[in-house]
Amino acid sequence: MTxxxxxxASLAAPVAALMPLLALAAYELNSPVIIINGEADDAPQRALGLLLIGLPVIYVVLALVAFIVGWAFIRIGLVSLRRFILGASALAVLLAIPFGLVGSNPSQYGLQDLALALTAFCGIFLLMAVPGAVCWWYVAKCHLTFRSSGPPSAPAEL
Known part of the structure; x- marks a missing residue:
């Protein structure tokens, strides 16, 4: 039961983490199709379709990651909400760096594209990690407050 x-918390955290992404998807769903040079540019709608198709897999992966990261944060002593959010933010930035490097093309567009991709991925990952971490911490708070990290300490002798 412990x-x-x-x-x-690991099942609820991906819901909170995916809210910014789903809000962006809802915005794209309601946006009109852009006509460029007489042809419809429906790339945002296709990306939305791929997101909706992949959402169950994304949810399961995020739930597993939330459980492992939450368990690791508890083990290393990030029990307070502030430290939990800082740990999640640091992990989000560390994960955004490889995605930004892969998502940019500095050989063709230069370092400005690299900086833009890194900034975009860091922003997206932070917008997803912070609500997920807050949700995980509040749902698992009962477990965090009664958990002891070691043997019970004896009262100090005078």
């Missing part, structure tokens, strides 16, 4: 709250 792992029920972190498991529940």
């Amino acid at each position: 792992t029920f709250r972190p498991v529940l």
